[in-house]
Amino acid sequence: MTEADTILQWVAPRSRVLDLGCGDGSLLRRLWEERQAPGYGVEIDDAHVLECIRNDVNVLQMDLEDGLATFADRSFDCVILSETLQAIHRQEPLLKEMLRVGGEAIVSFPNFGYWRARIQIALGGRMPVSRELPYQWYDTPNVHLCTLVDFEALCAKLGFRVLERVVLTGGRRVHYLANLLGGLAIYRVSA
Amino acid sequence: MIVEARKASFGEPLRLRSGAVLPEFEIAYETYGTLNAARSNAVLVCHALNASHHVAGAYADDPENLGWWDNMVGPGKPLDTDRFFVVGNNYIGSCFGSTGPTSINPGTGRPWGADFPVVTVEDWVAAQARLADFLGIERFAAVMGGSIGAMQALYWALAYPGRVRHSIVIAATPRLSAQNIGFNEVARQAIMTDPDFHGGHYYDKGAVPARGLRIARMIGHITYLSDDAMMEKFGRQLRRAAPGFDFDIDFEIESYLRYQGDKFASYFDANTYLRITKALDYFDPAGDFGGDLSKAFARATADFLVVSFTSDWRFSPARSREIVRALLDNRRVVSYLEIDAPQGHDAFLLEDPRYHGALRAYFANIAL
Numbered sequence: 092m093t094e095a096d097t098i099l100q101w102v103a104p105r106s107r108v109l110d111l112g113c114g115d116g117s118l119l120r121r122l123w124e125e126r127q128a129p130g131y132g133v134e135i136d137d138a139h140v141l142e143c144i145r146n147d148v149n150v151l152q153m154d155l156e157d158g159l160a161t162f163a164d165r166s167f168d169c170v171i172l173s174e175t176l177q178a179i180h181r182q183e184p185l186l187k188e189m190l191r192v193g194g195e196a197i198v199s200f201p202n203f204g205y206w207r208a209r210i211q212i213a214l215g216g217r218m219p220v221s222r223e224l225p226y227q228w229y230d231t232p233n234v235h236l237c238t239l240v241d242f243e244a245l246c247a248k249l250g251f252r253v254l255e256r257v258v259l260t261g262g263r264r265v266h267y268l269a270n271l272l273g274g275l276a277i278y279r280v281s282a
Numbered sequence: 283m284i285v286e287a288r289k290a291s292f293g294e295p296l297r298l299r300s301g302a303v304l305p306e307f308e309i310a311y312e313t314y315g316t317l318n319a320a321r322s323n324a325v326l327v328c329h330a331l332n333a334s335h336h337v338a339g340a341y342a343d344d345p346e347n348l349g350w351w352d353n354m355v356g357p358g359k360p361l362d363t364d365r366f367f368v369v370g371n372n373y374i375g376s377c378f379g380s381t382g383p384t385s386i387n388p389g390t391g392r393p394w395g396a397d398f399p400v401v402t403v404e405d406w407v408a409a410q411a412r413l414a415d416f417l418g419i420e421r422f423a424a425v426m427g428g429s430i431g432a433m434q435a436l437y438w439a440l441a442y443p444g445r446v447r448h449s450i451v452i453a454a455t456p457r458l459s460a461q462n463i464g465f466n467e468v469a470r471q472a473i474m475t476d477p478d479f480h481g482g483h484y485y486d487k488g489a490v491p492a493r494g495l496r497i498a499r500m501i502g503h504i505t506y507l508s509d510d511a512m513m514e515k516f517g518r519q520l521r522r523a524a525p526g527f528d529f530d531i532d533f534e535i536e537s538y539l540r541y542q543g544d545k546f547a548s549y550f551d552a553n554t555y556l557r558i559t560k561a562l563d564y565f566d567p568a569g570d571f572g573g574d575l576s577k578a579f580a581r582a583t584a585d586f587l588v589v590s591f592t593s594d595w596r597f598s599p600a601r602s603r604e605i606v607r608a609l610l611d612n613r614r615v616v617s618y619l620e621i622d623a624p625q626g627h628d629a630f631l632l633e634d635p636r637y638h639g640a641l642r643a644y645f646a647n648i649a650l
Contacts, residue, residue: 107613131610137622137636144617144643151606151618161607 092264095121097257097277098171098197102126106168109133109193111155111185112175116143123148156180159188167193174275176200176242177233186249190282195254199277202258204238204270222261223274239270246280255279283339283356283363285312285349289379290416296374296409299564302399305388309413310335310372310379314355315363317419323650324367324419326410327355328427328434331502331558332550334378337370338363353633360642365650366423373434374409375401375557383553384485396482400557403433403565407441410434414445423648426450428630429597430558433565436605439584440567448648449582450641452589453630455601456575456608457566462596465505466559469498473552482553491552496543498555503542508593508626575604576611585615587644589637591629592622617644 095118102108106128110119113132116139122128131149134140143150153161156179170193172185177200179185189196201223202208208219218228226233237245239258246253258265258273265273289308296304312335317324327337329350338349338356355361355368372380375398383398390397414422425438425446432454439449455462473479476494480487504512516534531537571577586609590602599620609616621637623629629637 129613131616140619141636141639141643144640144647147647149615149617151616152620153603153618161603161610163607163611166610 092259092262094173094199094259094275094277097259098122098173098199099125101197101255101279102128102169104128107166108169108171109162109167110171110173111159111189112172112178113143113148113150114139114173116146116148116150118171118173119143119148120146155185158184159192162192164191165194169193169195169197171197173197173199174201177236180234182235183245183249186245186251190251190280195279195281196251197277197279198242199275200237200242201233202239202270202273202276203236204240205260205274206271207274209271221274239273239276242276242278246278251280251282253278253280283314284342285314285336285339286341287312287335287379290413292409292412292416294412296405296412298399298405299402300400304374304381304399307374307381307409308379308385309374309381309409311413312336312339312349312370313417314338314368314370315366317367317417318650320650321419322421322423323365324369324414324417324422325361326369326371326414326422326425326438327351327361328371328406328410328425328431329373330427330429330431332546333431334376335370335372335380336378337368351631353631354638354641360638361426361645362642366645369413369417369419371410371413373401373406375406375554375561377551377554380409382551383482383557384551393485395485395553398553398557400560400564402561403430403437404441406561407434407437410438411442411445421445421447423650424448424450424645426452428452429454429627430562433562437565437567439582439586440578443581443583446584448587448644449584450587450589450644451602451605453591453594453597453602453627454588454605455597456568456605458563459601463563465501466563469501470556470559472497472501473556476552479552482556484552490547492547495547495550495552495555496540499546499550500539500543503539505596506626506628508595508624510593511625514624575608579608579612579614582609582612582614587617587619587641589619589621589630589640591625591627592620593624594627594629596627 108128108130110132119130140152170189211219257277258269260274291308333350336349338352357364372378374380375382383394387394425435427435432451435449436451438446473494476491478489479491519534521531567578568575590599606618
């Protein structure tokens with residue numbers, strides 16, 4: 092099971108989707124092909140924008156840090172932020188904007204509470220480097236890492252409801268001690 | 283690529299947005315590539331202020347005179363003429379071959395001059411639709427342009443939704459700002475207050491309002507470049523060993539602007555310049571919809587590619603994002619590129635691998 096498989100299950104057929112930080116557009120392509128869900132991607136990176144155009148998906152080259160002012164209230168059924176949350180500088184306003192623009196939000200991120208990360212810090216005394224977090228601390232796009240518990244606390248603070256949660260490690264679903272055993276968390280939330 | 287300029291004549295009168303009627307007109311055009319049997323591969327390219335129907339390639343008797351968008355259009359280029367049938371056209375009111383102020387007024391047998399009506403983007407597009415009919419093109423695979431050309435590409439999608447599959451809108455604005463109009467008015471005043479203008483009837487007098495034209499061009503040129511690009515190109519570099527403490531050319535930028543102004547005044551028509559700037563000022567497709575661009579776009583059915591350049595302060599990325607917003611509101615298929623380019627408005631004419639790569643990929647995905 093992959094992250095994309097999880098997201099696809101959560102998106103109802105023919106939903107209108109906005110994928111923030113959409114990369115090469117492969118998720119949008121699958122959403123169109125498997126869910127007939129028309130979507131738009133937002134991406135800043137030139138190489139990724141070009142891949143999106145090659146993939147024949149709608150891509151809008153914009154900086155998420157500038158907010159979502161281009162998008163009208165409730166203009167999407169679902170707004171996706173896939174493994175991008177940790178690279179955003181101002182997360183609170185973006186999360187609020189996602190649920191202004193969309194009825195639901197899907198947010199995924201690498202879990203900083205994963206036991207391998209904890210051990211590297213606790214025993215090795217070093218910032219974790221792993222499959223999920225492959226960067227050195229001084230050379231990383233990730234500026235705001237968090238754990239499952241942290242994210243759920245933020246959702247509570249913002250008044251978001253967590254509708255569903257899937258936690259994955261190495262492509263397998265984690266059912267117990269998710270904040271310790273989970274490498275990647277995917278949430279479906281609403282206002 | 284060896285190309286040939288042609289002319290198409292239209293005897294049916296054209297009613298203009300102003301209410302004036304053009305009794306007959308000609309459009310100068312060029313074509314590149316071959317129209318396929320299904321007539322599904324035609325692309326109309328629309329030009330900006332000082333360009334023409336000569337989009338790509340060179341004439342057999344003038345090999346140095348390359349088309350203005352030769353880096354974009356041609357065999358193997360982003361808009362590949364091995365696959366597409368590309369039509370370059372000169373809009374009416376221009377001075378490069380289509381009917382304009384320098385043409386003969388059939389009513390008087392003399393050049394139109396000041397009597398040539400004020401034409402608009404809407405009128406250009408209506409005339410281009412006649413050209414499409416003449417060429418047997420029911421529906422364009424794409425209509426494409428930069429700057430004023432982008433206004434035409436955009437308006438095609440609104441005026442003839444059934445005749446455009448893709449609208450490619452580059453370095454555009456949905457309407458001019460007060461500042462944009464202000465620059466245009468300074469340019470017009472420079473021309474109209476030139477003693478050689480003679481109220482627009484200067485052809486008879488053997489005069490050319492060259493002083494006004496060159497000032498108009500100098501102002502225009504400043505708005506086409508970014509502050510950074512100008513500083514990079516010219517800096518504060520002097521043309522002479524030391525400041526002269528007089529009013530001859532001290533700085534490189536002065537020399538450049540004077541050169542550009544003189545060059546422009548030697549080939550461009552002042553009456554045409556006045557009309558093009560007015561066409562720009564009047565363009566406002568949201569005007570009929572209480573200023574609501576989203577409502578204006580409700581008619582559009584085309585897919586859109588919108589491209590802006592970060593350093594373009596004449597038609598800034600924010601203007602292009604207004605277009606994107608209106609398209610999103612109408613749930614149109616749209617992609618938007620914001621190219622981080624330093625050159626300003628003129629970037630749309632230059633070769634940039636990100637810009638050209640994206641257009642190449644976009645055209646490759648247009649089914650024929």
